[in-house]
Amino acid sequence: MENVEESLELHDKYQFEVKFTYPLDKTVPYTEYNVETFMFIPNNLCVNHTTYTKDDFYSDMQKYIRLKTPTMLLKNILNDDKSPLKALKEAMKTLVSEPNNELKMLDYKYHLKMFCSIFKSALRDETIFAEKLNDKEDAEDYIKSIIDSTEDIVKKFRDLKDIIHVPGLENKCYALYLFADEFVSLSLDKYRYRMIFNLDKAEVKNKKKIRSELIDLLSAEIEYRKSARYNSCPDEKSDNEELIYRESTLKKLMGSVLFLKTQTMREGIYIEQIVMGLAAGLAMAFATAVAFLSQSKLENFTFSLFMIFVIAYIFKDRMKELTRIFFHRKIQKRLYDRKTNIYNSLNQKIGFCKERFAFFKEKDIPELIKKIRNKDYITELDNGYIGEDIIYSKRFIKILSKKCKNLLDDFNVDGINDIIRFNIRNFLGKMDNPTRPLFMPIEGDIKKIKGGRVYHLNMIIKYGMINKQDIYRKFRIILSRNGIKRIKEIPLTI
Numbered sequence: 001m002e003n004v005e006e007s008l009e010l011h012d013k014y015q016f017e018v019k020f021t022y023p024l025d026k027t028v029p030y031t032e033y034n035v036e037t038f039m040f041i042p043n044n045l046c047v048n049h050t051t052y053t054k055d056d057f058y059s060d061m062q063k064y065i066r067l068k069t070p071t072m073l074l075k076n077i078l079n080d081d082k083s084p085l086k087a088l089k090e091a092m093k094t095l096v097s098e099p100n101n102e103l104k105m106l107d108y109k110y111h112l113k114m115f116c117s118i119f120k121s122a123l124r125d126e127t128i129f130a131e132k133l134n135d136k137e138d139a140e141d142y143i144k145s146i147i148d149s150t151e152d153i154v155k156k157f158r159d160l161k162d163i164i165h166v167p168g169l170e171n172k173c174y175a176l177y178l179f180a181d182e183f184v185s186l187s188l189d190k191y192r193y194r195m196i197f198n199l200d201k202a203e204v205k206n207k208k209k210i211r212s213e214l215i216d217l218l219s220a221e222i223e224y225r226k227s228a229r230y231n232s233c234p235d236e237k238s239d240n241e242e243l244i245y246r247e248s249t250l251k252k253l254m255g256s257v258l259f260l261k262t263q264t265m266r267e268g269i270y271i272e273q274i275v276m277g278l279a280a281g282l283a284m285a286f287a288t289a290v291a292f293l294s295q296s297k298l299e300n301f302t303f304s305l306f307m308i309f310v311i312a313y314i315f316k317d318r319m320k321e322l323t324r325i326f327f328h329r330k331i332q333k334r335l336y337d338r339k340t341n342i343y344n345s346l347n348q349k350i351g352f353c354k355e356r357f358a359f360f361k362e363k364d365i366p367e368l369i370k371k372i373r374n375k376d377y378i379t380e381l382d383n384g385y386i387g388e389d390i391i392y393s394k395r396f397i398k399i400l401s402k403k404c405k406n407l408l409d410d411f412n413v414d415g416i417n418d419i420i421r422f423n424i425r426n427f428l429g430k431m432d433n434p435t436r437p438l439f440m441p442i443e444g445d446i447k448k449i450k451g452g453r454v455y456h457l458n459m460i461i462k463y464g465m466i467n468k469q470d471i472y473r474k475f476r477i478i479l480s481r482n483g484i485k486r487i488k489e490i491p492l493t494i
Helices: 054-059 074-079 084-097 102-131 136-159 171-201 207-227 241-258 269-297 303-332 367-373 377-382
Strands: 005-012 015-023 031-042 061-067 261-266 338-343 349-360 388-399 415-423 435-442 445-452 455-465 471-480 483-489
Touching: 005 455, 005 471, 005 483, 015 031, 015 455, 015 483, 031 367, 054 061, 054 349, 061 241, 061 338, 074 084, 074 102, 074 136, 084 102, 084 136, 102 136, 102 171, 102 241, 136 171, 136 207, 171 207, 171 241, 367 455, 367 471, 388 415
Parallel strands: none
Antiparallel strands: 005 015, 015 415, 031 388, 031 455, 061 415, 261 338, 338 349, 349 388, 435 445, 455 471, 471 483
16 A cells, blocks of 8 residues: 555445545654545535534544454465464464463454454455456356355364364353354355345356355355354344344454554643633733723722723723634634544554544635536525535544554554544434425326435545645535435546
8 A cells, every 4th residue: 555545435324434544654653644524515504613513523423443454365364374264273272272371362362353354354355356347257257266265264264163162261262253153154145145236237157057056155154053043044024133233243343353442632722721821811911001000190099990990800801802712713723623542452552643623615725626626507506606614624644653563463454444434414404305296297197206305515535645645536425304315426627
């Protein structure tokens, strides 16, 4: 990886997910990255600085920071020198020889979770690659190789059961292996279904034969889970809530090995207090000066002197508040709102992320962003000629690369994933009904048809490494009162 990678996709009805992958260069002391986002919101949604606060913005955001899953081909999971399956087998044998050794226990858990994460990632990547193959024979051969490789990997993984299922080990060790086995089984199902759905749309040689083989494998895997008494078997007469719950829980459990610890705090607290103190000092200096001048002119305590003190106090109080507001606005343009420190498993700080949120006026955004936005006439009409509300957010990320040298040093980790889920529910309150009736003449009569009411939220993302070329991406999020309908990437015209 040489530069930041980014993706934006629909997560669910009300959330979209943005993922940034920052390169991890362990040969330099640190690396720095900037991410700036401009969200152009239709004015008639009434999302502006009076209705949508900084706290609303951050509460609508859910963040995860984790290591990028080491990249590996399925065939290398079996045969590579750094095979996670071989490493897991050695960790199991070592634990069985020293069952009371806490470090050996942690090593076993680490390698078990790493195997699951790498296997799922490799299966996903190769399934996606197969979908992009144009040649019919190449696609057929590649799908067959995926099927064969996964069968071999899963068989060898399940052969390890006899190593760990022995007397003298804690029950939790074997239970964790069973959880991993269930996770592997569910991952197989997920991507086999995906392969089948893609086959239905694609032109692949011997499509029916491959489809039938995949369905047989799915049926066999479900029977395996039933025989193992895993409560994650689909049932057409059930709502399958247990399956969904277990799938989600196992995904978090096995992926936890890659997650980094974070601690978020407000940024600029001390500077803010200094500014408030400075404002109070200036106001007090004004009031004291008035008092000294008044006493030098009026030797006795008179009603006039009394009124001067009262007026001076009033001005001092207002001066303090106005000075505080003035300085606060000035420093807010230079300070970030929050700072998130990032720690490794040993609680060593390996970096931080600073964030800032603000509403921008159209005249304040950079010219290049205006060109990329490139509003059309229909957008102007929809916004009533009074423009859009623009949410600006900035993230500054610094990774202390040298402190990352020991992160998963037995695997090739070349990046850190910064995952942000954004909830758009606060944007839906002022929307019209999602549908309204329309009419059209058909066969000599008038027929009632349905019309969908949508709103366009345009988003421009600028990102890159410090001192390198920035990258720009433009997206359009189509919303209705029922949530997100779809997301489109808009080609840049500059």
